[in-house]
Amino acid sequence: MITAGVDIGSTSSKVVVLEDGKKILSKVIIPVGAGSSGPARAFEQSIREVNLSREDIKRVIATGYGRTHFPGADQQITEITCHARGVYELLPGVRTIIDIGGQDAKAIRVGQGGIVSNFIMNDKCAAGTGRFLEVMSRILEINIEDLADLAALAENPASISNTCTVFAESEVISQLSGGTSREDVAAGIVNSVVGRVAGLVKRLGVQSEVVMTGGVCLNWMIIRMMEKELAIPVMASPMAQLTGALGAALFAFESAR
Amino acid sequence: MPEKLTSRNLLNQLQTRHYTNAYTAKMKGQLVGWATSIFPQEFCETMDLTVVYPENHAAAVAAKRGALPLLEQAESEGYSVDLCSYARINLAYMKSQAAEVPIPLPDFILCCNNICNTLIKWYENIATELNIPMILIDVPFNHGYEPTPAAIDYIKSEFEECIRQLETITGRQFNFERFQEVMKLSNENSRAWKRALDLNQAVPAPLNGFELFNYMSQMVCARGRKETGELFKLLIEELEEKISLGKSCYEDGEKCRVMWDGIACWPHIKHNYKALAKSGINIVCSSYPEAWVLLYEPGNMDELARVYSMIGNNTCMEYQADRREGEVRNFKLDGILFHVNRSCKVMAFMQYEQQRLVAARTGVSIMNFDGDQADPRNFAAAQFETRLEALMEIVSQNKSAKKSKEVMNNDPA
Amino acid sequence: MTQLKELLSTLEHVAKHPAQVINKCLEDKRLMIGCTPEYCPEEIVYAAGMLPVGLWGGATSIRNANQYFPAFACSLVQTTLELGMRGVYDQLAGVIIPAHCDHLKCFGQDWKVAVPQVRFIPLAHPINRKLEAAVEYLKSEYSRIKSVLEEIGGKPISHQDLSEAIEVYNLHRKTLREFTLIARDYCTTITPSVRHNVIKSGYFMDKLEHTQLVNSLIGELKKAPPEEWKGQKVVLTGIMAEPKEILDMFEEYGLAVAADDLAQESRQFRTDVPEGKDPLERLARHWSCMEGCSLLYDPQKNRRFMLKTMAEESRADGVVACIMKFCEMEEFDYPIYKKTLEEAEIPLLYLELDLATPSLEQVRTRIQSFAEMISLKP
Ligand code: SF4
């Protein structure tokens, strides 16, 4: 039986197509997300790659920020539940998941059988989210992907104390115009996000093993800094951004069976 | 020749002693209390109890740049970032005792909501977490200009209850003779404090307004003590001397006299100080230190209830505007700088109307800025500096407008 | 069955369109007095022959109120002031504003200036409510309010009037308590938003009439056997469960309300006005008898145990904390009861709510995830 999971984030769309809940047939990532043509394109591409059509897919589950607006889905499940399921499949020993998304950051406690036993999301402001990194990268005139690399070159990481995006923006600008190096400012920005998210995790209670999912976990530097903040080893999910889509595809298989 | 003791040195000594004494007391097995900053200390002073003041402590922690770890700890325990930062610092400290200046944990707590109701919630949490007795003196908010007779009776009955509770906690009897003495001393100190504050009405002002925040600590922590009187005696002497010499506390004289409305931004106080000096703005007074001027006839319980109820934060729009208007006139102010304090709802939520009222009545220039008394994250240096520049511009425009008006008024026709 | 539907739609209509009820009141020439959160002595208003109208803010954006409030005031006071400034409450003969929290203290003072056309009737409760002196003091506050209302209404309020009003209100309280108990057995019919509307409509109606309607509703419900409920049940705690979209989300994700500990709902009718001779004193003593609200002084935080018991007794699968953004009264309590519920292994969801600028998508993710979590719970 073939099932699919579609994870529609605020900045990217991810699809995993699964056979019998085991074998991954295809996986696609398109860097545009909710509200764009990204989800539909990603979905079409993922089935075309393996020469399938929509009818061949027994069940499709959508997850992520844009889950409620994907017409092709049979069901929607939140990214929180799906990340937990995906991680459980890949790394069954994990108890704590950290997911830094574009709109919100989450800390998830995984209980028995990959079921969520508690979770915490950031409050409404953008501090500690991908959005914050994005705004700050723009001031530094670099791509968000390059932020951590730049930060890695820092000698004296600056301290960016403001959490309000508007205030932090002016703080970054005045640091730069005050002569602080771009590297040090970049490190300050990353530190600030890591600090905020680590706060969420502490609120949930840190329990080993800890894993990071989502696009941000491709960034080794953020993982190292998170380890330092939490004083515990932090792994990256082997399927990174696709973890949620995998979880959704697994749920699709389990519910169709 | 030994150097002459300055009031500043004495203040530092007294403050250090305040904290070490508290620790020694705790170590000796004596009871230690925590109290809100304008709790009627007359009662605990009479009982000779060792009391420390979490708000004062949190301010000290923040000024020494130690707030952030405690704030983050509080947040990780589930406290919202929107709560008063003093509360967050203190509730975290209560668990971890991680601060440069330590204070002993309390055996009982004393809370009076004359500055805010936030304190009640905060203190409830201390009482619950440490499982210790809490004494609450509730002063109902004064929607009218003054407390009603019924409110006074209620507060007086709370005083009696407070005495009963203190007797139970300590196992000792309340000594009314000593109470009378403490009240007398407290009034003397309040008068001295007021005298010191008022000396700054002189032009040029002898004391930098930021210093007031420092001296204020002594009024918070030891309003009923003899040494406080000595400190202010010294301070007054110094100020009078400066005035007689016509000395300003600012090197390049006094360009613009401004009141700081609200609490200091402790984590950024150095920056604020420098930025103000750079723009030539002199803070000559503040609405905040005035709150510890508590004058009443010793022994008159009605008056005691009344003064503790009439703290600025606990009063109505008109009363607050009258007070500010008086300050503008007495201190010959050019401007008021309003600290829109993210932590302090009760101060921030009437500020906008206060600004309109006071500006309309006195023509004083107004500027506000966003900040927080102890959370370093809620303040932007760039915004602060821009606002100061703007304030200076408005003040000088107003001044020249006033001048031309005066010229017109001088016209004999 | 149709009778049931009719009753529900009547109540829902009132909850959603208070203006119509109010217009009717105007036609009848009955004066109305606004009662803002969280606790007002409505009985006195009722005894004066006037209609107490609950003002609990509303979903609206802020265009005027920011002349008085910076952004960090709770949206209950923000939106109520906004609506007041827009003239929405101009038909009221006055508004009673208590001073339970720092927001409300300033709100009253700001109202006086910002909405001068609607007379401000202040109220400050005693917080040391267990002291006998507190009863005396509150009685004097109530007696002042009574005189103001007598002046507005142009006629005296007698003991008899007050005693009768208390009876009407106690009966109303009893009826609503009964409704909340019964509602949990009919989760399909009484969805979270239906439940909310049944209770909320009482803020815009004569309590006598509301009691009758809710009584008939209870009667109609009882005609059918209890409904089987396959979803989960939760206890709601906090000030209020609005904006209304969130209750629809509860329904959408299979969550029913087992019981509530909301200031807008059960906290209002949990405790009856006690017996006694002097009606004003009875009303004042009522305040001393109440328990378990973040606005009631509680140095032992007994609220946490009440909440735990409530969740257990109502067989709820979890508790949802409906926290009004910037409401420190609730925010201080949260870490304390969080610990208690965690120890009892009762799942708890923190929902940060905002009437003026709701971020509904994030709220949706939280509610759905919580529903998934408790339904998958082994
Ligand atoms: S800063 Fe404001 S809210 Fe905080 S304790 Fe002081 S008066 Fe209360």
Ligand code: SF4
């Ligand atoms: S919701 Fe909270 S902050 Fe707002 S008025 Fe009610 S108690 Fe006060």
